[in-house]
Amino acid sequence: MKLINLPKKICLYILVIGILLFTGYPFVYMIMTSFKSMKGFFLDPFSLFSGSLTLENYSTVFDMGIGSYFTNSLIITVLSVLLVVFISALASYPLSRIKFKLNRPLFLLFIAGMMVPMHATLIPIFLLTQNMGLYDSLTALLGPYIAFSLPISIFILTQFMGELPKELEEAAQLDGANHWNIFWKILFPNLAPAISTIVIYNFLYLWTEFIFALTLITDTGSMTLPLGLQDFYGEFTVNVPGLMAALVLASLPVIAVFIIAQERVVKGLTGGSVKG
Amino acid sequence: MSKSRVLKQNLDKNKKGTNKWTILWFVLPALLIYVVYTLYPIIATFNYSLLDWNGASGISEFVGIQNYINLFADSSFWQALENNMLLVVVSVFIQIPLGLVMALVLFSDVYGKRLLNVVFFLPYLMSTIAIGLLWVYLYSPESGPINKIATFLGLGDFEWLGNADLAMLAVLIVIIWQFSPFYMILFKAAIVGIPEELYEAAKIDGASSTQQFFFVTFPALIPTIVSSSVLAVVGSLKSFDIIYIMTGGGPGNATEILGTYMYKQGFVNLNMGYASTIAAVMFIIAFIAVVIIQLIDYLRKKKGVFL
Numbered sequence: 143m144k145l146i147n148l149p150k151k152i153c154l155y156i157l158v159i160g161i162l163l164f165t166g167y168p169f170v171y172m173i174m175t176s177f178k179s180m181k182g183f184f185l186d187p188f189s190l191f192s193g194s195l196t197l198e199n200y201s202t203v204f205d206m207g208i209g210s211y212f213t214n215s216l217i218i219t220v221l222s223v224l225l226v227v228f229i230s231a232l233a234s235y236p237l238s239r240i241k242f243k244l245n246r247p248l249f250l251l252f253i254a255g256m257m258v259p260m261h262a263t264l265i266p267i268f269l270l271t272q273n274m275g276l277y278d279s280l281t282a283l284l285g286p287y288i289a290f291s292l293p294i295s296i297f298i299l300t301q302f303m304g305e306l307p308k309e310l311e312e313a314a315q316l317d318g319a320n321h322w323n324i325f326w327k328i329l330f331p332n333l334a335p336a337i338s339t340i341v342i343y344n345f346l347y348l349w350t351e352f353i354f355a356l357t358l359i360t361d362t363g364s365m366t367l368p369l370g371l372q373d374f375y376g377e378f379t380v381n382v383p384g385l386m387a388a389l390v391l392a393s394l395p396v397i398a399v400f401i402i403a404q405e406r407v408v409k410g411l412t413g414g415s416v417k418g
Numbered sequence: 419m420s421k422s423r424v425l426k427q428n429l430d431k432n433k434k435g436t437n438k439w440t441i442l443w444f445v446l447p448a449l450l451i452y453v454v455y456t457l458y459p460i461i462a463t464f465n466y467s468l469l470d471w472n473g474a475s476g477i478s479e480f481v482g483i484q485n486y487i488n489l490f491a492d493s494s495f496w497q498a499l500e501n502n503m504l505l506v507v508v509s510v511f512i513q514i515p516l517g518l519v520m521a522l523v524l525f526s527d528v529y530g531k532r533l534l535n536v537v538f539f540l541p542y543l544m545s546t547i548a549i550g551l552l553w554v555y556l557y558s559p560e561s562g563p564i565n566k567i568a569t570f571l572g573l574g575d576f577e578w579l580g581n582a583d584l585a586m587l588a589v590l591i592v593i594i595w596q597f598s599p600f601y602m603i604l605f606k607a608a609i610v611g612i613p614e615e616l617y618e619a620a621k622i623d624g625a626s627s628t629q630q631f632f633f634v635t636f637p638a639l640i641p642t643i644v645s646s647s648v649l650a651v652v653g654s655l656k657s658f659d660i661i662y663i664m665t666g667g668g669p670g671n672a673t674e675i676l677g678t679y680m681y682k683q684g685f686v687n688l689n690m691g692y693a694s695t696i697a698a699v700m701f702i703i704a705f706i707a708v709v710i711i712q713l714i715d716y717l718r719k720k721k722g723v724f725l
Contacts, residue, residue, distance in 0.1 A: 154523070154526060155493065155528070158523055158528055158534065161519070161520060161533065162537060162538075164595065165537055165538055165540065165541055165595065165599070166537045166540075167563075168541075168553070168556060168595070169537075169540060169554055171552075171556065172552050174557075179705050180510075183561070184561070186565070187561040187562075188563055188566055196651035202598060202613065229447045229451065229687055230448060231446045232444045232445070232448065233444060233447070235443040235444050235447035236440075236444045236445060237445070240441060242438070247707045248445065248449075252448070252452065254708070255452065255456050257650075257652050257705070257707070257708045258456060258460065258701065258704065259653075259655040259656050259677070259697075259701060259704050260656065260699045261657075261658070261676070261677055261680045261696075262459070262460050262679070262697045262698065262700055262701035262704075263455065263456060263460060263697075264459075264680070264681075264684065264697065265463060265684055265693060265694055265697065266458065266462035266468060267455060267459050268461035268685075270454070270459070273523075276570055283549060285451060285454065287454045288451050288455070288456050289451050289454070289455030289456050290453055290455075290456070292448055292451065292452055300518070320440075321440050321444070325444070326469070343605050346543070349545065350544075350545030350546060350547070352546065352547055352658070353658050353659065353681075354547070354664075355678075356662075356672075357681075357685060359690070367545070368545050368546075368547040368548070368659075371547050371548055371551060372547060372551075374664065375551055375554075375663075382555055385547065385551060385553075385555070389544075389548045389551060389552055392545060392548050393543070393544045393545070393548055395542070396543045396545075397540065397543055397544075400536070400539070400540075400543055402535060404536070404542065408539075408603050408607075410605075411542075411600070411603060412603055412604060412607045413443050417484065
């Protein structure tokens, strides 16, 4: 029995090693290169361990201002995610708990937004941002970031709220509580699982968002991390280890969050895409 | 007035008298942002698509459907559309199967699953820009390891991203690398959802593990496969970052996709009207894809057929 399975086992391990090399090697290359000196890299770009490892690239990247890109990304991402949670929870309350004529059409209108390619809005948003005097500031991103996170968030929250038991607010209704109190004091505290899903989903989307940042920001001081990386690319063409250090720093926070909260992250990501 | 009457009045007030204004206040913030940053821009895009409008001079002129006529005669547009379709084909026939294989591996009795779980998923967590830059150097003709491997295997070395015949393949490999883990987690979630009893029943009937896969696992995954395939159409229309950073659509327009072509026309050449036409066509394609998704979904639920 064991012997018959052996060839199968070997095939399985060849497959696993193949996939592991394909997915893992680029990371190994990125990390190892980020610790090489320029000289060490050009002498031997392929070795995993070069004789002397150095942290010099990381200090170079900090000197070039990756900290500011980082802060900008953090500010805009956190702010957008907080607002998205609040605004989408507000909208999902009547959509899921109150019967009114426009219930269904409104819900469909919102979730249709999931399918809109950003490009279909790019030029008007670019002009609008200029007209509002927001161009080249971090605030310029707030509107599009919230707008493009809303559909999925409203979708998840409306579904989730719709499944909460009716009894939850009936007692409060008997006591004459108004809708705001029912929403804020009774329903909102019960939304934690759905909110963690939309926080993770939107955080990952916004942390890596590029095209709106590219069209709405040119000023180095307002650049987000993906935009900053592109900027480094322009300046670092030959300093491969330096660029790799920047890539490691940019990827680290998300990867750390994933390793700490693996199951939550996976749930957050699939919750956003698995439907019915 | 007795207490119970007050209670009843309160309940009635809440049930019937839900004020339209109350509903409006809850929905208003979301609606406002959605209208300003999604609905209005889409309408404006269609409107601009009828203009001959140079962003540099700021002069615009109504030209009707002339932009659309030009677009359909524009070989770069067809090249971009073809590449977009290639993205869809690759996600359906390579990423989705690879994602399935990766998910199955994680359910097999392979050693070191905890580590594999993390490593298999890592690519999806990197920003597309970071991925693009990393691979630009992996493909580098002078110092990149991919050429080293190709030479070692006796294939010779290539100017991967600078060669019009190879650039699209090179970019597609990166896209496969990035998105297979996404399909992997979709499949993992779907496999976990398959009832254990089905496997037990299959075992009692003497089904081998291969038979179990084809008669239990696979049929249960068809809905996931169908919805991911159609989502790939919308995903392809949204892609931009990876091509923009790795090749900019070049060499020539070998790797151009609708997203990069629209950006180039609008923000590099400043042909705002023509770029809006491309954007409008992208919206229409996405819209048609959605209608098809809905139709398939409807048929599946109505007749219980797997399309």
